[in-house]
Amino acid sequence: MLCCSCTLFTPRISFTCSHVKVLGITGDKVMLGFATSKGYWKDSCLQYFVRNVGERKAPEINRGYYARVKGVNLLLDAFLEKTEGHCQVINLGAGLDTTFWRLKDENLLPRKFFEVDFPTVVARKIHSIKTKPPLSKPIIDVHATDSLLLESHVLDSDRYCILGADLRDISSLDEKLKKFQLDPELPTLLFSECVLVYMTPSQSSNLVHWAAETFHTAMFINYEQVNMSDRFGQVMIENLQRRQCTLAGVEVCQSLDSQKERFLKTGWEHANALDMMTVYGVLPQDDVAR
């Protein structure tokens, strides 16, 4: 689990946004329960994936989480509006992310929303969906055909698909997604939050390259660390190592430029990277003030 607590004080976390013919920060969203319980933003479904809101966090940390969630949502919603929903969205390393349910609530669903994570994580999420009507009902409501597939590591419906796969095994990933009607011709938004850093630079590079060459029109939003070679970054790495968590991809998280480079070197036409102080500054200021 990675920590975003410093986002408002040091430009540690970045957004990189890449686009092929359009461009992309760390920490698991289930850690964000305390911030949602205090009304920083609404997430009516998080409660069904986590038992409690978690420990109290300092306001600075909550604001960092807020900037992350709002920032990613802004880009995602802009893509959905621009394509008028004639698009697909793929959350790479989705964990217990609840974006599908938010989009359903807000009537912003793409043609199909895909989620990929390790089979064990997917199995846990599918179990929650199966046993909790507030999670399963929105999926069934937008499912018109009789082909709903529900297995331990795959749930495939008309508008929502979650599948277990290793993002480092590109051919298997590609094959599984296509089996569930991934359409390379459809405008595609890919996003990864605190995921690429767990892969070696060559593994994440293969993934980003696959995305660039597979889709005719695509945008990639990536949220993860920058400035990892300064003292704070080193302490973060040491703390995680003590918990047997290695950040295999930290080399690419040195700067905004190194984050942009990973896209520009792998077939993306444009890349932009913003630190989270900048993101915080460009969010709707009336909501920031609230």
Ligand SMILES: C[S@@+](CC[C@H](N)C(=O)[O-])C[C@H]1O[C@@H](n2cnc3c(N)ncnc32)[C@H](O)[C@@H]1O
């Ligand atoms: C820090 S969590 C972030 C989860 C989610 N993106 C969020 O923001 O809440 C990292 C996620 O990436 C997944 N992940 C890391 N490496 C992966 C790989 N090689 N294949 C599939 N999933 C992976 C982990 O299982 C985990 O769910």
